[in-house]
Amino acid sequence: MTAYTAPAGGSATGLLDRLNGARHRAALNVFMLIVLAHWAEHLTQAFQIWVLDRPVKQSRGVLGQWFPWLVSSEWLHYGYALVMLAGLWFLRKGFVGRARTWWMVAFAIQFWHHIEHLLLFVQAQAGVVFFGQAVPTSVAQLVFPRVELHLFYNTVVFLPMVVAMYYHLRPSPTERAEADCNCAPELVSSGHR
DSSP states (O other): OOOOOOOTTSOOOSHHHHHTTTTHHHHHHHHHHHHHHHHHHHHHHHHHHHTSOOOGGGOOTTHHHHOHHHHHHSHHHHHHHHHHHHHHHHTGGGOOHHHHHHHHHHHHHHHHHHHHHHHHHHHHHHTOOSTTOSSOOOSGGGTSOHHHHHHHHHHHHHHHHHHHHHHHHSOOHHHHHHOSSOOSOOOSSSSOO
């Protein structure tokens, strides 16, 4: 790996500059741990419902088993959605070229996913429900069951993130020259991957 150099025209003194430059790989690793924890919640809940045959209300994922109020209050769900949105936004500048395009696709989908969770959060906190439903309901929940819907949302956010990471770690020579971080390993031969 080469040493990090500050972008032209300034020094990397700000936190966001460091997170998207010299500390981009570490920031992405922390973010991916959060993403995987989020997946663990949803996959555990799906396992509880479809393998253990528990009722949906008793299938609370990992943290919801110890802190059931997190699930019913929407704090856990909204917190994850907000952290995902923030992570995608704050780490975007470290991506260039094809990787940036895919990262922003994930961001756009997560933005809508966040809106859906915000609707649920507001309803739960205010004690009101929208759309004439009996329980807090998001827009897409009017058509799809909640558990399946959020598994879908997390999948369609995660897949472009994976593509973005693939291109980020395997940049073209042009993308490598544009990158401010040193996430991609050095080229081993004269050609690029």
